[in-house]
Amino acid sequence: MAAVSKVDAFRRDRVGVVSFCVVGFFVLLALAAPLVSAVYGKNPTEHYGQNGVGLLSPEGLPLLPNGGVSAEHWFGIEPGLGRDVLAQLLYGIRTSLLIAVTSAAVVAVVGVVVGVAVGYLSGLADRAFTFVCNVLLAFPSLLFLLTLGPVIQTRFVAPDENEPAWMQFAVLILVFSAFGWVPLAMVLRTVVRSLREREFVEAARALGASRRHIVFRELLPNVWAPVLVHITLTVPAMVTTEAALSFLGVGVNEPIPDWGRMISRGAEVFYDDPTYMVFPGASLLVFVLAFNLLGDAVRDALDPHTVR
């Protein structure tokens, strides 16, 4: 019953439905990237501008106006290497989403386990948790994320080798998760602490229910709403952090397509060819905006206490 009314509440929210569709569209594009680019007839790695004639000037800038936008290359071509912008954007969504969604999943699991456990146990566990949270919150996390990647790389990859692609993804997911679980666990700790004192938990305890039963059967079903809200807002935050790292030069390496690196390259040639930065920048804006609106809509639908 309750679930149905919440879906209804969400459906009535027009902004929520539109943003859900936009996010769905991006996810669909990411999943179908090989198909879409096959239909479109371009791949993200081929250097069209260097191989073709009349596309790039000797300085490596697109000859056609607006960054080489044409019927052949809908969003233009990359200055220098001459790759197709649309194909790179399509595959770039995959990179962003793979990292963001996997990290969000890890964050959800760790955050729920730690938050619920600490909220229920209190005492010493609670003190230790508060201290760890204080430490992690005071860490300059972006600087730390910036640094950890190269440190792990120098540790595990020989200087003459290239870092394998799976490892770049794994390192980013690892460091995002390492910081990301803290806010979720803090929220859940508060939620569980108040739930713990409620009658239904007391009743279960009075009936002689085990600690395990209380945590899994009584408490966990009541925390999924804050978890869902938190995760919906975490994904865009991860996407932008990943792009920021790439922008600062320590994200995913070539030739894996990546929005942040496109923006960083766009910044280098911005005054000669602004179009190359506008496409990934605007795509990122639309994607994050839609995701943030979706997160708000999910919260409004799930939380009757939201002040509107």
Next chain:
Amino acid sequence: MTRYLIKRVAQAVAVLFAITATAFGLFYAAPSDPALIACGPKCTSAQLAAVRTSMGLDQPIVSQFAEYVGGIVTGRTIADVDGTPIPCPTPCLGYSYTLHQPVLAAIEDRLPVTVSIAVGALAVILVLGVGSGLAAALRRGRATDRLLSGFNLLGASVQIYFLGYVLQFLLVYSTGLLAPPRYVPFGDQPGQWALGLVLPWLVLGFVNAAVYARLTRSQMLETMHHGYVRTARAKGLGTLRTHLKYTARGAAGPLVQLLGLEVGALLGGAFITETVFGLGGVGKLAVDAVTGNDLPTVVGTVLVAAFFVVVFVAVADLVVAWLDPRVRLA
């Protein structure tokens, strides 16, 4: 209050120590050879050995850490790549073999830029974030409220590394309305100082304001329903005065805490903003240190950034305790 103060300071020191240990452990112990990275690719093997001794890498990790922490408390002397002894006064955060100066001196050189950016950005956050949150709460549900929340949502979603370039292109490059962003010391020409930094302030402030607008709005709306606010209204105080005097004080707690965190984070360096606008602050120093593998500087900037956050979070806690007696008596 004194007891609360002592407890809070002790906690801050413990957190800082834990951060120092983590940062030191990760960055000095993790790479296979920190000396090689610190010394650079053109290093001779004799220089490498000198750096290794100077960094104390021939010592066990625990005594390396003890020496590092000891240097923060008492200062120490560190040998450069060529063996020149460099005095590193208290608090010594290590020596950069890339910049050839103590890390703290390098940070101090760039701190005015970062502080300047932080001050202006904070002002924008307060006006745009807290101000629009207040306005939205007082005009709840009307067009102003919706307009402001839309504007703030845009700020929450746009990225500094996109908006910064677009605005520079439109306002500086194409139309020449503004001079290119640059840093002029405040003491020299206050007018030029503000003019050179206005674009970074606006961009950084706008992007961070949304959180404050939302928090201010929801806090105000929640507090408005309390009995004491109604009492103030009932005895004849005007709407605006009631809300600014009574509601705002009750609603301020979480805002002050978030602001404390923000001030600390801003002083630790605005990495992206400084990179986008080409300003040489602590953030740029840290980013360059990371890309150039300058480990001592990386650890130093991490510690300074963490120091600011810990200090200002503690200050914010004290302000909250002063605002709300329930906190300090708990």
